[in-house]
Amino acid sequence: MMHQLLDVSAATIDWSRAQFALTAIYHWLFVPLTLGLAVVMGIVETCYYRTRKEFWKEAAKFWQRLFGVNFAMGVATGIILEFEFGTNWSNYSWFVGDIFGAPLAIEGILAFFMESTFVAVMFFGWKKVSAGFHLASTWLTGIGATLSAWWILVANAWMQYPIGQTFNPDTMRFEMSSFFDVALSPFAVDKFCHTVTSSWIIGAIFVVGVSSWYLLKGREKLLAVNSIKIATIVGLCASLLTAFTGDNSAYQVARVQPMKLAAMEGLYQGGKGQSLSLVAGVPLCGQPDYRNEQEPPYRIGIPKALSFMATHDFNGYVPGVNNIIQGYVKDDGSKEPSVAEKIKRGRMAIAALQQYRAGKKDATTRKTLADNIKYFGYGYVKSADQIVPNIPLNFWAFRIMVGLGFLFILFFVVSGHVGWRKDISQRRWRWLHISAIVLVPLAYVASEAGWIVAEMGRQPWTIQDMLPTWVAVSDIHASSVMITFFLFLLLFTTMLAVEINILLKQIKKGMEAPTV
Numbered sequence: 001m002m003h004q005l006l007d008v009s010a011a012t013i014d015w016s017r018a019q020f021a022l023t024a025i026y027h028w029l030f031v032p033l034t035l036g037l038a039v040v041m042g043i044v045e046t047c048y049y050r051t052r053k054e055f056w057k058e059a060a061k062f063w064q065r066l067f068g069v070n071f072a073m074g075v076a077t078g079i080i081l082e083f084e085f086g087t088n089w090s091n092y093s094w095f096v097g098d099i100f101g102a103p104l105a106i107e108g109i110l111a112f113f114m115e116s117t118f119v120a121v122m123f124f125g126w127k128k129v130s131a132g133f134h135l136a137s138t139w140l141t142g143i144g145a146t147l148s149a150w151w152i153l154v155a156n157a158w159m160q161y162p163i164g165q166t167f168n169p170d171t172m173r174f175e176m177s178s179f180f181d182v183a184l185s186p187f188a189v190d191k192f193c194h195t196v197t198s199s200w201i202i203g204a205i206f207v208v209g210v211s212s213w214y215l216l217k218g219r220e221k222l223l224a225v226n227s228i229k230i231a232t233i234v235g236l237c238a239s240l241l242t243a244f245t246g247d248n249s250a251y252q253v254a255r256v257q258p259m260k261l262a263a264m265e266g267l268y269q270g271g272k273g274q275s276l277s278l279v280a281g282v283p284l285c286g287q288p289d290y291r292n293e294q295e296p297p298y299r300i301g302i303p304k305a306l307s308f309m310a311t312h313d314f315n316g317y318v319p320g321v322n323n324i325i326q327g328y329v330k331d332d333g334s335k336e337p338s339v340a341e342k343i344k345r346g347r348m349a350i351a352a353l354q355q356y357r358a359g360k361k362d363a364t365t366r367k368t369l370a371d372n373i374k375y376f377g378y379g380y381v382k383s384a385d386q387i388v389p390n391i392p393l394n395f396w397a398f399r400i401m402v403g404l405g406f407l408f409i410l411f412f413v414v415s416g417h418v419g420w421r422k423d424i425s426q427r428r429w430r431w432l433h434i435s436a437i438v439l440v441p442l443a444y445v446a447s448e449a450g451w452i453v454a455e456m457g458r459q460p461w462t463i464q465d466m467l468p469t470w471v472a473v474s475d476i477h478a479s480s481v482m483i484t485f486f487l488f489l490l491l492f493t494t495m496l497a498v499e500i501n502i503l504l505k506q507i508k509k510g511m512e513a514p515t516v
Helices: 002-007 010-051 054-087 090-124 132-162 179-183 186-219 222-256 258-265 305-311 321-326 339-357 363-378 392-421 427-456 478-509
Strands: 166-170 173-176 276-280 298-303 461-463
Touching: 010 054, 010 132, 010 222, 010 427, 010 478, 054 090, 054 132, 054 222, 054 478, 090 173, 090 179, 090 461, 132 179, 132 186, 132 461, 166 186, 166 363, 186 222, 186 392, 186 427, 222 258, 222 305, 222 321, 222 392, 258 276, 258 321, 258 392, 276 392, 298 305, 298 392, 321 339, 339 363, 392 427
Parallel strands: none
Antiparallel strands: 166 173, 276 298
16 A cells, blocks of 8 residues: 555645644644743742742732643644644554554543643632642643653654554554553653753743833832742753753764754764864755765864764764765664665565565565565655755754753843842843843744754654655645645634733733732
């Protein structure tokens, strides 16, 4: 059956990818704020539980109202995102549904129901349950949201680094052989830690930004000052953790997705002791001529830093785009086949599978299939250039993410120092208040840039080395996907506008009780 999928039109593939990207981008506008605000509102309510001061109770209610608005929008877009696997990517769902569906099912059954249950207690249980039980419900709401993120990121990490599965030629499906390998793979752990801590940054910057707006308006001084103190600690810790987990993630990418790392670095010809680029002559758009260029026109970098990041050895070997295409020898002495060899072996796997399905199930056919199934996806690749992701997009998105990350660390150090040691409500800190507000949209830019690198860097694979996009897509008419794309665009834009409008109204309203 798989060979027939190549007949799907290019327009269907492009529109399906565009629709999924649209939904994912909008969904991710809501998720990180949910995860970040969960930490801040949990700490604020903990302050109320310890002090029993009415101010902290009302402050907790205020941040919980903003959390609730954002939470509802995130749920709506997330449900649509999961449905698209069945509508637009049905071949993908059929091929690996046994593996990919498991973490999503657990997320829906366990984590989502957990957060949905306790979020009701958090909003409506202030006068109905004890202070301790309400505090537990608030934290469990945040934990439930984080567990939801865990299982979704496990599914995504498996697409980046497929592990814990075997191919069953009788069912024509990859089937899970080890749940724990899938759920606890190093790639999944690093992706979860990096994504969640980066979400805490967005929540912290949002809180500081809202509080700074109050100080500019001369309102809610007690709420603003105390919220800034809490958020700057959360933000600084999260920023440092994000940098640390990002380094671990880069190591995992170098190990299992070398082409993504080469694109992120604009590295055409690799070698030992590679420098980490700060800037390089990579064009802003249009794929560069990596075949004939040994290096971009110019490169300013940190000597040997890329090798250390990728291999934990300053003299470690890092392959470039051309090395990966041509094949190379790893530091451990093993040989990585060329793309041409992988294509050949992928086609051998496809041919063996067709023979097996036709009834030729002898030992030779089984062995040929087993030996080459690792490169199954390459059998649908026609040219090595198809497996090279968009280099400018990945290169510059990575630098936007990292550059803004260091800016956030600096911001939290400065605002934290002023918030804890000075009177940050004074007008002389107006520049800092304005900076905090400006950084709110930039935090989202950094977050979306990170996802661009993660997802566009593994193109053309829906599952790394196993299934390219043009094989995973549903065989439906392009016009159907195009129509729903614009419908979703209208729907999601309306939802975003509604959320921003409600959030702004709640922020203008402020705390419901006097800050005494």
